[in-house]
Amino acid sequence: MASFTRPLQTPTPQAAPSxxxxxxxxxxxxxxxxxxxLLVILAITAFVLYTGWPSFSANGLAWFGSGDQPLDxxxxxxxxxxxxxGEPSTALNAWPAIVGTLLTTGGALLLSFPxxxxxxxxxxxxxxxxxxxxxxxxxxxxxxxxxxxxxLFAILVLAPRIERNFIPQQQAEDxxxxxxxxxxxxxxxxLVLTLMIAPLMIAxxxxxxxxxxxxxxxxxxxxxxxxxxxxxxxSLRAIRPALxxxxxxxxxxxxxxxxxxxxxxxxxxxxxxxLDGYFFFLEPVRTMASSIVDYSEGFESPELKANLxxxxxxxxxxxxxxxxxxxxxxxxxxxxxxxxx
Amino acid sequence: METPNNERGNERETNQDDPGYERAIxxxxxxxxxxxADLKAAGDPTDPTVVTAPADTxxxxxxxxxxxxxxxxxxxxxxxAGTATAVVAGHPKHVxxxxxxxxxxxxxxxxxxxxxxxxxxxxxxxxxxxxxxxxPSGCGKTTLLRSVNRLTELAPTASITGEVxxxxxxxxxxxxxxxxxxxxxxxxxQQPNPFPMTIFDNVAFxxxxxxxxxxxxxxxxxxxxxxxxxxxxxxxxxDNLDRNALSLSGGQQQRLCIARTLAAHPxxxxxDEPCSALDPRSTARIEELIVQLAGSLTIVIVTHNLAQAKxxxxxxxxxxxxxxxxxxxAEQVFEDPREQSTRDFVSGMFG
Numbered sequence: 054m055a056s057f058t059r060p061l062q063t064p065t066p067q068a069a070p071s072x073x074x075x076x077x078x079x080x081x082x083x084x085x086x087x088x089x090x091l092l093v094i095l096a097i098t099a100f101v102l103y104t105g106w107p108s109f110s111a112n113g114l115a116w117f118g119s120g121d122q123p124l125d126x127x128x129x130x131x132x133x134x135x136x137x138x139g140e141p142s143t144a145l146n147a148w149p150a151i152v153g154t155l156l157t158t159g160g161a162l163l164l165s166f167p168x169x170x171x172x173x174x175x176x177x178x179x180x181x182x183x184x185x186x187x188x189x190x191x192x193x194x195x196x197x198x199x200x201x202x203x204x205l206f207a208i209l210v211l212a213p214r215i216e217r218n219f220i221p222q223q224q225a226e227d228x229x230x231x232x233x234x235x236x237x238x239x240x241x242x243x244l245v246l247t248l249m250i251a252p253l254m255i256a257x258x259x260x261x262x263x264x265x266x267x268x269x270x271x272x273x274x275x276x277x278x279x280x281x282x283x284x285x286x287x288s289l290r291a292i293r294p295a296l297x298x299x300x301x302x303x304x305x306x307x308x309x310x311x312x313x314x315x316x317x318x319x320x321x322x323x324x325x326x327x328l329d330g331y332f333f334f335l336e337p338v339r340t341m342a343s344s345i346v347d348y349s350e351g352f353e354s355p356e357l358k359a360n361l362x363x364x365x366x367x368x369x370x371x372x373x374x375x376x377x378x379x380x381x382x383x384x385x386x387x388x389x390x391x392x393x394x
Numbered sequence: 395m396e397t398p399n400n401e402r403g404n405e406r407e408t409n410q411d412d413p414g415y416e417r418a419i420x421x422x423x424x425x426x427x428x429x430x431a432d433l434k435a436a437g438d439p440t441d442p443t444v445v446t447a448p449a450d451t452x453x454x455x456x457x458x459x460x461x462x463x464x465x466x467x468x469x470x471x472x473x474x475a476g477t478a479t480a481v482v483a484g485h486p487k488h489v490x491x492x493x494x495x496x497x498x499x500x501x502x503x504x505x506x507x508x509x510x511x512x513x514x515x516x517x518x519x520x521x522x523x524x525x526x527x528x529x530p531s532g533c534g535k536t537t538l539l540r541s542v543n544r545l546t547e548l549a550p551t552a553s554i555t556g557e558v559x560x561x562x563x564x565x566x567x568x569x570x571x572x573x574x575x576x577x578x579x580x581x582x583x584q585q586p587n588p589f590p591m592t593i594f595d596n597v598a599f600x601x602x603x604x605x606x607x608x609x610x611x612x613x614x615x616x617x618x619x620x621x622x623x624x625x626x627x628x629x630x631x632x633d634n635l636d637r638n639a640l641s642l643s644g645g646q647q648q649r650l651c652i653a654r655t656l657a658a659h660p661x662x663x664x665x666d667e668p669c670s671a672l673d674p675r676s677t678a679r680i681e682e683l684i685v686q687l688a689g690s691l692t693i694v695i696v697t698h699n700l701a702q703a704k705x706x707x708x709x710x711x712x713x714x715x716x717x718x719x720x721x722x723x724a725e726q727v728f729e730d731p732r733e734q735s736t737r738d739f740v741s742g743m744f745g
Contacts, residue, residue, distance in 0.1 A: 268587035272651070275543060276600045276658055277577040286599070291590050 101369060105362030107355075111143040116363065120146030124322025124339065131360050132351035141356040149322040150364065153338030154371075156239055156325065157314060158307040161246035166300060169251045170289075173258030178284050192259070195252035204316035207245040212236030212317070220335055232323050232336055239325055240334040242318035246310060250303035257302065261295030262288055294383045301379035305372050308342070315343035341368055488522040488689035488708060495559075496521040496662060496692045497542065502556035504537050504546055511537045513716045514556065517694075519662070519709070524688045526707030526724060527696045530739070533713045535696040539664050542694065543579040544572060560662070577604070580660035584667045586647035588639035588654070593631050596639045596650055597621055600658035617657065625653035626683050645676025652683060663687070665695040669702065681706050700740060704728050712736045 109116055120127070127145050134141045176188050216236030225234045265288045273283040289296075314320075319337025322344070327333050339347070341364040351357040497519035504512040512534045519525045527535045540546045542558055544565060557564045565575055577600065588596050594611070597618045602609060618635075622628040627649045631637070639650055648668055655663055665684070669677040684693055684706050697703050703710055703724065710728060711721035712735075720727060720736045731737045 266587075268583060268585055269589055271545065271548070272583065272587040272589065273599075274548070275545060275576055275581040275583075276603065276654065277573040277575075278603060279573055282603065286603070287589050 098369060101362055101365045105359055105364075105366040107359040108143050108145055108363035109366075111359075112145050116145060116147055117151065118146050119148035119324065120144075122146070124149040124344075128322070128344065128348055128357065128360065131356040132348065132354050141354050143356045143359055145360045145363070147341070147364070147367075149324050150339055150341045150344050151367070152324050153239075153242075153318065153322075153340040154308060154342070154368075156338060157242040157246055157310075157318065157340055158304060160239070160243035161250060161307050162300065162304060164243060165247045165251040165254060165303065168247070169254035169258055169299075169303075170296075172251070172255045173262055174284055176255065177259040177262035178280065178288070189259075192252045192255050195248075196256050198249075200249060200310055200313040201316075203245050203249050204313035206248075207241055207313065207317040208237060211241055211244060215241055215335075224332065228329070228332070232321065234332070234335055235319055235337070237317055237319035238335045238337050239318065242314050242338065242340075243334075245313050245317040246307050249310065249313065250307050253306065254299045254303050257295060257299035258292065261292040261299075265291045297379050297383045301375055304375055308371055308375070309368060310340075311342035311346040314340050315346050318343065320347055488524065489520045490522060492520045492523075494521045495519060496561060497694065498557075498559040498562075499538070499542070500557040500559065502538065502541060502554070502558065504534070504541055504552065504554050506549060506553075507551040511716050512541075515713070515716070515718045517711050517718065517721060519692050519694055521692055522689045523692055523708040524684060524706050525692070525694045525709045525711065526703035527694065527711050527713060528698075528700060528703050528739070529713035529719075531698070532715075534716045535713055536666055538713070539581075539666050539694065539696050542662075542664055543576050543581055544570075545581070577658040578660055579662045579664060580655035580658055582648070582651050582655055582663060582665045582668045585671055586644055586651055588642070588647050588650050590638070590640055592636045593639050593642070593650060594618060594635040596654050597657055599654055604658070621653045621656040624656055624687070625649045626679060626686075627653055643676070645672050645679060648672060648676070648680060649683065652680075652687075656687075660691065662692045662694065665693060667696055667698060670698060677702070700728070700742070712739060714739070 122130075122144075124145075124147070127142075130136075130142050130144065132141065172192075176185050176192070180188065213236055215238070219240075220234050220236070228234060262284075269287050269291060270283055273287045274280070278286060318339060320339045320343055321337040322339045323337050325333045325336040325338060329336065345361045345364055348357060348361055352361070495518050497517070499515060499517040501514045501516065502512055503510060503514050515534075515538060517525070517527075517538070527538065529535050537546060541554060542565075546552050546554060554566065556566075558566060560575070560578065565579075589599065594614075598611075598614045601614055601617060619628060619632075622631065627646060630646060631642070631650075639647065642650060648671075652663075652668075669680050672680065681702060684695065687693060688708070695703075695706070707724035709722065710724040712719045712727060712731075712733075714735060720731060720733045722732075727736065728740050731740060
């Protein structure tokens, strides 16, 4: 009987304190790192708010409106000075940049979501194993490709083709008084953003689809669903949280994308006119993020700095709202289901 | 495991639309609950209340006002209902005619990547009966069960020969409509697997799947209520049909899965150790349910639990290492087996 109790004895006296000390040190490290991260985020937010504030206080609500002067003239003035006085001015009506960001992001999401969903279903459910094994790393590489590569691809490969095939000479001349039409425009911006965020969404959606428990899939098949119906009725329902999370992440990347869009959209602070029909999509825009990149050389002017950081404030608020909104949306969806998992 | 809600399940108010049905179920409930340990007694053919219960249940199911184009299943239950009281002594109570086989498995061989799991098995399932498949772990019971609704072939390495006859036609014939087959032969899995959606949506799943246009909730409600009643879950969930099914207890989830399967109007339900993940009380309720459903349906159940097989089985088949050793009336297989190997197994000498 006595021999059975031996393994149950406590470990040797030396082992316990040193293990406990290691635990304490580790826990301290984790807490310190997390605290440091939080501090950095708060510091960045405070700095951006502080630097951008003069732009908001100088312009008031007009900041969000559209003014008489084009966006590019205003940004130039806050850098080079107003022509009459030579004094730099913080006057800014940012509506064109806000429209540019919303148009490119919204368009890219509308285009990439169905594409990404079907792509993920193909890779995770329908493709033969060997094909999926090839497609998987390709999607991951595409999702991780630096955006400047996409920008180069857009400007060197896609832009000339759009210019040649979609922009009739006559129309371009008619509109030349208002805006110059080139291959770099809203359409190209949407396309390049779609190319960037679709692989990200495919990767997240496909991972979620693969993680759907087999028991649910078998359950649906045993109820007389074929595989396509099973995917539609059970798997897509099960991965809803991942659909929300993947779309939010993609939206965050799209809203903040600067370099590729600076190259692809033509980077002119223009508001495309819906009355121009399909030319709406061939007109240039400039997003908030690419405005920051395009004018970053002028940072020594405090006025320009304030204006560009004001864009930064709006971008921060947008991404934070998106993240929190998505969290709330998926949580309320769960609550509506009454689940407690 | 069980929520306090369970207690409400027993205090069901009389259904105004169909008082006879409700009363029969009610009596059956109390009868069964009083004698949960003695389910054989609950199924005693001399007890009129019990024998009529499945018949009434069936009638209610068929009379339920559903306008859905349900799979063209024959009213296989009608003869069993009509003759239930005239069962010859010694025959299982649920079975009208032991020679009327709803399922006949003939020479079934299954192998995975060349490794043969079943070596030519013959199993008979008389209409309306409960057939218990028993045997030690790894003897091929589950593979056998999954070959009856053709789930085995989802594994790309599986190769299957032999016949499984459902109402006389081989389900492995070319041109079999797999989706229709799987509605006629439902399945309940070892792990309760309700879908991550509401209770209502789980039950309505098969009905919506079979409907041509999307049916409204109110048009589905009578049928949903009916199958939840038959699965003995209505009283516990009727006020919470929009709750997530995953928030139910394990036993409730398994009864929900049975309701979900019933909603497809199957002739046969395959059950793969449906109680192995459940506590004793939930197990007793599932066993009760199986006894109630038998007669209107045929149930083939794989179980590790010999006592369970004895309690609920009308017929039993003993498998060992992929071979059928013995099958017959459960009583005979368990009390007076022909084969020494069966005798060893049922007396608990191995397995």
